Amino acid sequence: MKILRASHLGWCFGVRDAVRDATLAATSGPVTVLGELVHNPTVIESLRSRGVLTRSDPSDVPTRRVLITAHGASRRRIASLEAMGLEVTETTCPLVHRAHAALDTLVNQGCHPVIIGQAHHVEVRGLAEDHPGCDIVLTESEIDALEPRPLFGVVSQTTQPIDRVRHLVDCLKRRFPQSEVRFRDTVCQPTKDRQQAAENLARQCSVVVVVGGRHSNNTRQLSATCARGCARVHQVEGPDDLDPGWFKPDDIVGLTAGTSTPDETIEAVSGRLTYLAQEHCQQA
Template sequence: MKLLRAEHLGMCFGVRDAIALALKHSQHAPLTILGELVHNETVLDGLRARGVSVESDLAAVATSTVMITAHGASGRRLDLVRGRGLNVVEATCPLVHAAHRGVKQLVADGFHPVLIGKRDHVEVRGLTEDLAAFDVVLTETDVDELRERPRFGVAAQTTQPIERVRVLVERIRAKFPQSEVRFIDTVCQPTKQRQQAAVELARQCDVVVVIGGAHSNNTRELVATSGRHCARVHHVQGADDLRAGWFCAEDTVGITAGTSTLDGTIAAVEARLHAIALRCAAERPPSELSEIHAA
């Protein structure tokens, strides 16, 4: 069994910075994170163990300081938090901040904003809650339901696959040939790198293991992307989710991970896969033993 790592995988700088900021502030005063700092239960459990509270309901916050997650928040939401007399620590990813600025500029320039992403995702809510009018699309069917406007300004949730975004932008242009369509690329570079690396990895593999939180959008997108190029794809949150029966001795197994996945979690999964590989080799007749590689 041969193991391959994606060229780009795991935690991005925005998530690392957010975690570091939470740990720093929690050392000086009780801290509540408003929502999930990242969509990864292992990370959240680690923060709770350090005394950090996590609350989705603003009314339930019992500390004087709250942290806005890496996914960002609308101005309306921030005003609501500050209106309760709470101190605000912003852990918003700078690339999400850039998306907010881009959407505001589209509106200022007279374009009707269209967001490509998941309507109920916290980042998309943050990008749209301050807007008087907007549309959110995720599929070509969603685009077909848009009503005609003279000017469309299109941006995207930062963790959307850029290929999907480009397809939907072209669909909007094709559906409304008389309209002006301005597209600003707000998909973040870490997402693009991990998506492309997942494609390249999956094309070489018999099996792909994608590591990340169950509710992580970018992890689920890596699963979907890998599945378009490899028939056997497994999404795990950690090493304990792995099953030896998923693999056989002849397999080339690829490993990738979402942007909120800890380095230690990736290392633990890789170590467990090495153990499974050794077990597979030991169970084969000596004449059929394959060399085990790690890359």
């Protein structure tokens, strides 16, 4: 059994900086993060042990200071938190800010705003809340159901696979040939790098292990990308989720991880895979 690592995997700079900022903030008193700082239970637990609380509902916040996650928030939401007397600090990734700015620019140009992404995702909600009436799409049928507009302005959730985004933009152009479609590519570079690396890895492997939180969108997207190149793909949150029955002695096992997966978790999974590989060697 041989183990190959993706050339790009794990934490992106946006998540790393958000975790650093939250940890620093907690050194000067209690602080609450609104929502999951990153979609990874190990990181959330580690932050909790350092005094960083997590709440989903602003009315439940027990501290004066609140942090906005790397996924960002709308101007509306930040204003309403401040109106509640909370001191708001953003750990929003600059590439999420860039997506907000791109959508604002398109709307200022007179475009009807369209976001390619998951409607329930906190980043997409943040983008949409400042542009009431915008459309959020993720499938061709949702594009087919849009109302015609003379000018569409399209951005995407930063963690969507760029191939899907480009395909949906093409669908929009075909669906409304009389309309002008202005597209700004807001998929972030770390997501593109990890997607490309996962695709390359999957082609070389007989089985792929994807490490990341179950609620992490980009980890799920990585699993889907790997599944297009490799028939056996397993998503795990940590080493204990690895089932020895998944692996055969002659397997080439690929290892990749989402942008919210910390280095320690990747190393722990890698260590267990190495142990399983040695066991297979001894049995052979």
